[in-house]
Amino acid sequence: MARRTSAVEIPYERLADPSADLTEALWKGFGPDGLGIVTVSGVPDFPVLRDSLLPLAQQFADLPEDVKHAHEHAASSFNVGWSHGKEALRSGMPDTHKGSFYANPLQDNYDDVDQETAAKYCSYYSPNIWPRNHLPQLEHSFKQLGRLVIDVGLLLAQHCSK
DSSP, X not given: OOOOOSOEXXXXXXHTOTTOOOHHHHHHHHSTTSOSOEEEEOOTTHHHHHHHHHHHHHHHHTSOHHHHHHTOOGGGTTOSEEEXXXXXXXXXXXXXXXXXXXXXXXXSOOTTSOHHHHHHTHHHHOOOOOOTTTOTHHHHHHHHHHHHHHHHHHHHXXXXXX
């Protein structure tokens, strides 16, 4: 069988149906000849939530440097908050062509994790850093879209585990 050169698309309606048989589509996407990519089309609320969040990315990037710097978290290897020029390209040069804002959309802090574990694995257990004083709507929009993406991923995982 020839390797696929395009992603497999699954309509959300089928993904949301627990009785749907997605074996063929999942095999085409994730099987040995698959590209390893499955897309989900028609996700309710996705366009509205995306359109709400994306302009905020530019607004954050336009904030003064000292404000953005206050939202960096070096101890987590920049896995929380703002990151610009911290990741290296293959050549070893810093990637300054994009900026990223990282946060956990499901949990703001990890009070349920003991301090020793949190310190040892601070890349995973550092609390979110939201720009509440400068761009308060970012937190809400980020969490809404993030939760939706996770929910769709969980639906996909349920079909994969059948």
